[in-house]
Amino acid sequence: MTQERFISLVQSQQEPLRRFLLALCSGDASLADDIAQDALVRAYVASGSFLGLSKFSTWLFRIAYNCYIDHCRMASVEKASVDEALDLPSADASDASFRYQQLYQALDRIPEKEKAAIALFYFEDRSIKEISAILGIPSGTVKYHLSMGRTHLKQHIQL
């Protein structure tokens, strides 16, 4: 895959990819972007092995998820405070700020797999099958993580 072709594919996927990692990093945009950059370099190096058996975005998200897991394993992540991580528009800031603060704090408190399943299903509108491919777990396990994730989030989010 040429560099230009890769960049053109990435351009359409960069926002969803960064949003997915932002959710995984519980609102730490700087960390999310760093992991996204690492994932893109890894994907480019491995682009010769992309056979097209799945969608490019699914393949890319899988690499990004693995990068995130590697990051969590290698470093004892100093999780940024949610207040610092928030970067919200100024309009109706108070309401939105409160909602996002709740969301990120809640995401920070649930297990990684549940967080990833929730982020892919609700924020990226991915199907169970796609989530299964991205996380490398069976569909039934994805449903279980989604269910547990919802239950855990309910405990931390004031609806």
Next chain:
Amino acid sequence: MKDIDEFLRENKPLVKDKPSFILETRQRLEAVEGIKAEVDRQRSHARIVLIVTLATGLAAGVLASALAFLFPVDAASLGEGLWKSFRLFLESWKHYLLLPVAAFAIILSLVLTSDRNKAL
């Protein structure tokens, strides 16, 4: 009371527009290309060194064997004495002595080549 599904769907994390993101990606990919090119260049260089060394070793071996067969040693004509004995030894075993030298050169080149790849 809002359902958790509704809450999650309505509150997707907001990604700040960052035009420099693709630019940074492009710069990193350029760096990767540079590293790839350097690795390829080093590998190509190592391959050439290996081939030249093997060819040199083979030529040295063939030359040593040819000399040994073309100029057989007349041991009786060398006479007595330490220096003459040494010369006699060298003359008698020259075709065997050149082979370890050639083998050493080959092994040395292999070791240097493998060290170079390790460093990359």
